[in-house]
Amino acid sequence: MNSMQPTFTSIREARRWASLFLQQHQREPRVADLLLEHFLNWTPSQLLAYDNEPMPEEVKRDFVQSVRQHVDTGVPVQHLTGIGHFxxxxxxxxxxxxxxxxxxxxxxxxxxxxxxxxxxxxxxxxxxxxxxxxxxxxxxxxxxxxxxxxxxxxxxxxxxxxxxxxxxxxxxxxxxxxxxxxxxxxxxxxxxxxxxxxxxxxxxxxxxxxxxxxxxxxxxxxxxxxxxxxxxxxxxxxxxxxxxxxxxxxxxxxxxxxxxxxxxxxxxxxxxxxxxxxxxxxxxxxxxx
Missing domain, CATH: 3.40.50.150 (Vaccinia Virus protein VP39)
Structure with a gap:
C-alpha cells in the first residue's frame, strides 16, 4: 500500500491525508503541518489562509516521502527539515x-x-x-x-x-x-x-x-x-x-x-x-x- 501515491490535489487534502496517515501509525498528526510549512516555505497562518490552493507537484513528492519516512523510522521532523526552534x-x-x-x-x-x-x-x-x-x-x-x-x-x-x-x-x-x-x-x-x-x-x-x-x-x-x-x-x-x-x-x-x-x-x-x-x-x- 505504501508505494501508491495518495490522490490529493489541494493543500487542504494533503494535510488531511498526512494527519490521518500519521494518526493511523501512532505518530503525531501535527507533523503534517510542520512538514507542509517547511516544503511550501509558508508560515502557519499562510497554511490556514491558502489551504484551497493546489499542491505543487514537486512539493507533493518530497512531502509524501518525508511523511512516510517519519512513519516508518520515527526520524524527527527537525532532521527532515534541518531546523530546530529554540x-x-x-x-x-x-x-x-x-x-x-x-x-x-x-x-x-x-x-x-x-x-x-x-x-x-x-x-x-x-x-x-x-x-x-x-x-x-x-x-x-x-x-x-x-x-x-x-x-x-x-x-x-x-x-x-x-x-x-x-x-x-x-x-x-x-x-x-x-x-x-x-x-x-x-x-x-x-x-x-x-x-x-x-x-x-x-x-x-x-x-x-x-x-x-x-x-x-x-x-x-x-x-x-x-x-x-x-x-x-x-x-x-x-x-x-x-x-x-x-x-x-x-x-x-x-x-x-x-x-x-x-x-x-x-x-x-x-x-x-x-x-x-x-x-x-x-x-x-x-x-x-
Missing part, C-alpha cells in the same frame, strides 16, 4: 546534535533572570556540552555585552554550533573538550549545562524518535545518569574562583541526587530544584551565598 529562533540541527527541547528554554530563562536580578554587567558564562549551541547563542543574543563560551566533546557538534553562532551574529567562543577541563584556570559568573543525564538502563522505555536519532553521547551517562554532573562539579572544585551560579538541566527524578552531589562537592553553594512547565523537577540552580 527561544524564538531557528537553529541548524542534524544527527550530530541533540534536538533542542522546550524545557531547556526554562533553564536559559532562569540564567537570564539571575543575571538581570544581580545586575551583572558583561557576565562571563560558559555552556558545557553545548551541542548545536542553542543555550550559549541564546544567552549571547539576549544578554548583549556578555562573554559567552561553549564547550563540547564532539567536533561535529561544534561545527554546527559555529554555523549557528554566525547565523545569529553572536560572538560565542567554542572549545573542544571534556566540560570544564580546558577552562579550569578561567573564572566564570555562570556555568550552565544540559548534559547527558539518562541512565543506560532506561533506553528500553524510550521512544524510537529519540533513541535512534539523537546522538547517544548527548543522552546517556554512566552512574545512573549522574556521571556528567559529578565530573563538572569535581572540575569546579579545582577552580580558584567559584561561579556565582551553576544551572543544570536534570532528569525529572534526579533532583535529590544532583542536590546531594552539590552538598558533597560544593557545600558552600545554596541549591534549589525547580520544576518545568509540566510540574516535573527539571533544573537545579546553585548560588554562591
Amino acid at each position: 527561544y524564538g529562533r531557528e537553529f541548524q540541527v542534524n544527527k550530530d546534535v541533540l534536538i533542542p527541547r522546550p524545557e531547556t528554554e526554562e533553564l536559559v530563562l532562569g540564567v537570564i533572570d539571575f543575571i538581570r536580578a544581580k545586575n551583572l554587567k558583561a557576565p562571563k558564562i560558559v555552556d558545557l556540552g553545548t551541542g548545536s549551541g542553542v543555550i550559549a547563542i541564546t544567552l549571547a543574543a539576549e544578554l548583549p555585552g556578555s562573554d559567552v563560551r561553549g564547550v563540547d566533546l564532539s567536533e561535529e557538534a561544534l561545527r554546527i554550533a559555529e554555523k549557528n553562532a554566525a547565523q545569529h551574529g553572536t560572538d560565542v567562543r567554542f572549545y573542544q573538550g571534556d566540560f570544564l577541563e580546558s577552562l579550569v584556570e578561567e573564572s566564570f559568573d555562570v556555568i550552565v549545562s544540559n548534559p547527558p543525564y539518562i541512565a543506560h538502563s532506561e533506553k528500553e522505555q524510550m521512544d524510537d524518535t529519540v533513541v535512534d536519532f539523537d546522538p547517544g553521547m548527548a543522552l546517556f551517562a554512566e552512574e545512573e545518569g549522574l556521571a556528567a554532573y559529578k565530573t563538572i562539579l569535581t572540575q569546579v572544585t579545582h577552580m580558584k574562583k567559584k561561579p556565582k551560579c551553576i544551572a543544570f538541566e536534570i532528569g525529572h527524578e534526579q533532583g535529590e541526587s544532583v542536590t546531594a552531589l552539590f552538598d558533597a562537592l560544593l557545600p558552600e553553594l545554596f541549591t534549589e530544584v525547580r520544576q518545568d512547565i509540566n510540574g516535573k523537577d527539571r533544573m537545579v540552580f546553585a548560588f554562591s551565598r
Whole structure:
C-alpha cells in the first residue's frame, strides 16, 4: 500500500491525508503541518489562509516521502527539515546534535533572570556540552555585552554550533573538550549545562524518535545518569574562583541526587530544584551565598 501515491490535489487534502496517515501509525498528526510549512516555505497562518490552493507537484513528492519516512523510522521532523526552534529562533540541527527541547528554554530563562536580578554587567558564562549551541547563542543574543563560551566533546557538534553562532551574529567562543577541563584556570559568573543525564538502563522505555536519532553521547551517562554532573562539579572544585551560579538541566527524578552531589562537592553553594512547565523537577540552580 505504501508505494501508491495518495490522490490529493489541494493543500487542504494533503494535510488531511498526512494527519490521518500519521494518526493511523501512532505518530503525531501535527507533523503534517510542520512538514507542509517547511516544503511550501509558508508560515502557519499562510497554511490556514491558502489551504484551497493546489499542491505543487514537486512539493507533493518530497512531502509524501518525508511523511512516510517519519512513519516508518520515527526520524524527527527537525532532521527532515534541518531546523530546530529554540527561544524564538531557528537553529541548524542534524544527527550530530541533540534536538533542542522546550524545557531547556526554562533553564536559559532562569540564567537570564539571575543575571538581570544581580545586575551583572558583561557576565562571563560558559555552556558545557553545548551541542548545536542553542543555550550559549541564546544567552549571547539576549544578554548583549556578555562573554559567552561553549564547550563540547564532539567536533561535529561544534561545527554546527559555529554555523549557528554566525547565523545569529553572536560572538560565542567554542572549545573542544571534556566540560570544564580546558577552562579550569578561567573564572566564570555562570556555568550552565544540559548534559547527558539518562541512565543506560532506561533506553528500553524510550521512544524510537529519540533513541535512534539523537546522538547517544548527548543522552546517556554512566552512574545512573549522574556521571556528567559529578565530573563538572569535581572540575569546579579545582577552580580558584567559584561561579556565582551553576544551572543544570536534570532528569525529572534526579533532583535529590544532583542536590546531594552539590552538598558533597560544593557545600558552600545554596541549591534549589525547580520544576518545568509540566510540574516535573527539571533544573537545579546553585548560588554562591
